[in-house]
Amino acid sequence: MILLQLFISYLKIGFFGFGGGYAMLSLIQNEVVMQHGWMSNAEFADIVAVSQITPGPIAINSATYVGYTVGSQAGGLWMGLLGALTATFAVCLPALTLMLLITRFFLKLRNNPIVEGAMQGMRPVVIGMIASAALLLIFPHGSDPGERNFIDAWSWLLFGGVFIGAWRKVNPIVLIVLSAAAGILIY
Amino acid sequence: MRPLFTLFWSFFKIGIFTFGGGYAMIPLIRREVIDRRGWIAERDFLDLLTLAQSAPGPISLNTSVFVGYKMRGYAGAVASILGVVVPSFVIILLIALLFADIRYNPLVDAAFKGMRPAVVALIVVPVISLARGMHPALYIVIALTAVAVWYLGWSPVWILAGAAAAGILHALYHLPKKKELINKKCEPDETERPPRKEEHR
Numbered sequence: 001m002i003l004l005q006l007f008i009s010y011l012k013i014g015f016f017g018f019g020g021g022y023a024m025l026s027l028i029q030n031e032v033v034m035q036h037g038w039m040s041n042a043e044f045a046d047i048v049a050v051s052q053i054t055p056g057p058i059a060i061n062s063a064t065y066v067g068y069t070v071g072s073q074a075g076g077l078w079m080g081l082l083g084a085l086t087a088t089f090a091v092c093l094p095a096l097t098l099m100l101l102i103t104r105f106f107l108k109l110r111n112n113p114i115v116e117g118a119m120q121g122m123r124p125v126v127i128g129m130i131a132s133a134a135l136l137l138i139f140p141h142g143s144d145p146g147e148r149n150f151i152d153a154w155s156w157l158l159f160g161g162v163f164i165g166a167w168r169k170v171n172p173i174v175l176i177v178l179s180a181a182a183g184i185l186i187y
Numbered sequence: 188m189r190p191l192f193t194l195f196w197s198f199f200k201i202g203i204f205t206f207g208g209g210y211a212m213i214p215l216i217r218r219e220v221i222d223r224r225g226w227i228a229e230r231d232f233l234d235l236l237t238l239a240q241s242a243p244g245p246i247s248l249n250t251s252v253f254v255g256y257k258m259r260g261y262a263g264a265v266a267s268i269l270g271v272v273v274p275s276f277v278i279i280l281l282i283a284l285l286f287a288d289i290r291y292n293p294l295v296d297a298a299f300k301g302m303r304p305a306v307v308a309l310i311v312v313p314v315i316s317l318a319r320g321m322h323p324a325l326y327i328v329i330a331l332t333a334v335a336v337w338y339l340g341w342s343p344v345w346i347l348a349g350a351a352a353a354g355i356l357h358a359l360y361h362l363p364k365k366k367e368l369i370n371k372k373c374e375p376d377e378t379e380r381p382p383r384k385e386e387h388r
Contacts, residue, residue: 084280096268099249122347128331129343137303
């Protein structure tokens, strides 16, 4: 049952999405590209690019997009809408319930050494997860050319340019739009 | 109904104007929730951010749940979270509907070929800036995680759970020492407080 799979996958992504947007990329990639094969590595990069230039958190954007794509492949437009709703609802559910719990027990959790310990332990892992998302986008597992995001020297040149821009805190929307324009000029 | 709609509308605006999500939206949330509406106090905002960052899920969702619940209980939390979600849901759904048709357009394809390496660069930058402040020994943890998830295909879920458990054990191990310190610091405070109250009366 595809809707149930979508629900469980995005519930997991929502529940373990510690460390915000970029850290969630690795979880989404692991579920959507590696475990279920719902989209290719290149498609995943595309949805990240679309997320950067559209409003809203990447977790929600990817849930809606993947839910729609997977659903519509299984049973047309309505199934796609249902898939989008299911995945988006699933990814929000943990944030809603956990934040309500935290808000109710607000003061007790603050400065709790156990909670702080868990956070401290997860911090380096979250950075490693972001790194793995980048590594997988650069070096995918399969040898299928459709999986590759770096196709020639131009790709690396664009990578370098955007890296310098992002390092100097240029707005990511500007960088994505510029690289799209560069893509149109080059290819 | 009216206050619920105000909550929904405020977070709808936040949802529609925050591109890229995450930290980019903090100034927007601040302006709407503190400056315009006065829903929470300035000093509570920092606490809220810490909470929203330590709970799983996007910061914008977590913030909306917190503010919504504080204002109008459970219904407020739902109204606020819907405000954040609806704009991105509708926009992405429209894109997904159109994307199937324009995906193989040569111009669109070329644009995406340009954007893919750019996306990777945008992901690499926070890795470096986050890792810079860390203890060098933790670089090994970062590297091992990256290799396990990328090369070995491990699920990040288990690594996160393991790291949280290790962090908790570490905290418990150091707990007795910290408690002694806290108790020592607290005791004089508690004896000082009652006389102060009497002075005010």
